[in-house]
Amino acid sequence: MTAQELSALVRTGDGLVHRRIFWDEEIYRLELERIFTRCWLYLGHETQIKSPGDYFTTYMGEDPVIVWRDKHGKVRAYLNTCQHRGMKVCRADSGNASSLSCSFHGWTYSSEGELIGVPFFREVYGADLDRARWGLREVAKVTSYGGLIFGCWDAGSISLGDYLGDLRWYLDILIERPLGGLEVIPGMQRYKLPVNWKIQAENFAGDTYHVISTHRWTAKLGLRPIGLEIPEGAFLERKAYALAFDHGHGLLETMFNSEAYEADLTAARRLDPEITDYINACHDRLEKRLSAKQAAVYSWGVGNIFPTFAIQNFQALRPVEFYVWQPRGPQRIDVWQWCALDRGAPTKVREQATRYFLRHQSAGGLFGEDDTDNFEQLTAATRGVIGQNCFSNYQMGLRHDASSDPKEYPGHFGFRMSEHCQREFYRYWAERMAVD
Numbered sequence: 001m002t003a004q005e006l007s008a009l010v011r012t013g014d015g016l017v018h019r020r021i022f023w024d025e026e027i028y029r030l031e032l033e034r035i036f037t038r039c040w041l042y043l044g045h046e047t048q049i050k051s052p053g054d055y056f057t058t059y060m061g062e063d064p065v066i067v068w069r070d071k072h073g074k075v076r077a078y079l080n081t082c083q084h085r086g087m088k089v090c091r092a093d094s095g096n097a098s099s100l101s102c103s104f105h106g107w108t109y110s111s112e113g114e115l116i117g118v119p120f121f122r123e124v125y126g127a128d129l130d131r132a133r134w135g136l137r138e139v140a141k142v143t144s145y146g147g148l149i150f151g152c153w154d155a156g157s158i159s160l161g162d163y164l165g166d167l168r169w170y171l172d173i174l175i176e177r178p179l180g181g182l183e184v185i186p187g188m189q190r191y192k193l194p195v196n197w198k199i200q201a202e203n204f205a206g207d208t209y210h211v212i213s214t215h216r217w218t219a220k221l222g223l224r225p226i227g228l229e230i231p232e233g234a235f236l237e238r239k240a241y242a243l244a245f246d247h248g249h250g251l252l253e254t255m256f257n258s259e260a261y262e263a264d265l266t267a268a269r270r271l272d273p274e275i276t277d278y279i280n281a282c283h284d285r286l287e288k289r290l291s292a293k294q295a296a297v298y299s300w301g302v303g304n305i306f307p308t309f310a311i312q313n314f315q316a317l318r319p320v321e322f323y324v325w326q327p328r329g330p331q332r333i334d335v336w337q338w339c340a341l342d343r344g345a346p347t348k349v350r351e352q353a354t355r356y357f358l359r360h361q362s363a364g365g366l367f368g369e370d371d372t373d374n375f376e377q378l379t380a381a382t383r384g385v386i387g388q389n390c391f392s393n394y395q396m397g398l399r400h401d402a403s404s405d406p407k408e409y410p411g412h413f414g415f416r417m418s419e420h421c422q423r424e425f426y427r428y429w430a431e432r433m434a435v436d
């Protein structure tokens with residue numbers, strides 16, 4: 001697909017994105033090649049593999065991978081297919097092993113990726129097999145940022161630090177605020193959705209607008225998160241921003257005026273003095289370890305790191321939630337999501353946050369069900385020939401006057417209710433798709 005063809009489909013200057021990019025099989029195959037083998041992809045969190053030999057399995061695009069802490073403590077990632085005939089080497093979600101054996105013919109690999117065992121090697125292969133050449137295929141680059149492990153198949157790609165760019169200023173808040181560090185609690189939620197991966201990703205990268213309609217009923221029933229019971233009329237008045245970053249990342253509901261901290265304090269005072277102390281300690285820690293400006297931001301709402309890694313970080317009283325939208329075809333994703341808690345938080349906060357995880361954006365949660373129903377219905381409604389052959393509208397805020405935006409902070413500012421992050425998401429998508 002040429003750059004010219006792509007720019008006809010993704011006209012971000014006009015706020016128009018053609019629906020073909022959510023349906024076309026050829027475009028999907030190109031995405032797997034040009035995005036999922038070239039961008040940095042989130043693999044998991046370091047607390048999921050604390051000791052040598054710990055591993056978990058996941059996917060990069062549609063390629064299964066094993067993320068394995070080797071015997072020296074180094075985090076490595078390998079294609080999870082046997083070099084003999086392609087069987088999945090590791091069929092468990094997670095575990096600990098110094099070596100893994102393929103269940104088909106028994107080839108065995110070490111945590112350093114070497115082929116260390118071949119049944120009846122001498123008898124059946126003699127000198128015909130050079131074992132040193134048939135170790136597991138290793139992911140070219142694996143790097144952590146504040147405990148978040150990313151991998152990239154492209155040895156020539158920019159560094160993870162450069163890929164995250166200015167987003168790091170905000171990620172640092174998520175990483176540094178927890179008193180005892182973030183820990184992913186064991187287990188995860190997984191569910192399948194009949195939607196294109198970009199529909200889910202752009203929602204987390206840029207769609208504050210839907211909250212008013214889609215999730216309005218939760219406020220009416222008094223089910224909003226504690227401390228965030230904003231009167232309906234005041235919702236639009238909030239001094240929050242949508243921030244876009246180079247390389248397609250987007251962040252929503254970011255405030256610079258200590259409002260997030262004040263909301264947590266108000267909620268904490270209603271709960272327990274111990275929790276008030278905890279909130280103040282988190283704030284102090286940000287001030288000491290980062291800066292007064294980052295302490296005033298304190299948390300941000302939700303974001304998507306291009307292409308498929310999303311995070312929720314609304315409050316210190318809520319869990320940090322990690323999501324990966326695993327692509328499984330033009331109209332299918334597997335949603336994987338994890339709950340992360342502050343190891344240093346009081347037990348009451350941890351318990352409340354865990355309950356909140358289940359109630360909110362999870363498979364059976366109030367917000368999660370609202371969102372997934374929208375995504376499924378819009379996919380079904382655009383299945384037809386006419387429905388697919390239309391542009392979707394991303395024009396909100398296209399001509400927004402940004403003169404009052406606080407430009408001294410990192411990121412490209414957009415008004416809170418705008419589709420500027422989605423436009424940047426698709427602009428970068430088209431840029432990557434145009435590279436042969």
Ligand code: FES
Pocket residue numbers: 082083084085086087102103104105106107
């Ligand atoms: S496919 Fe793994 S040993 Fe044959």
Ligand SMILES: [Fe+2]
Pocket residue numbers: 210211214215367371
């Ligand atoms: Fe939502």
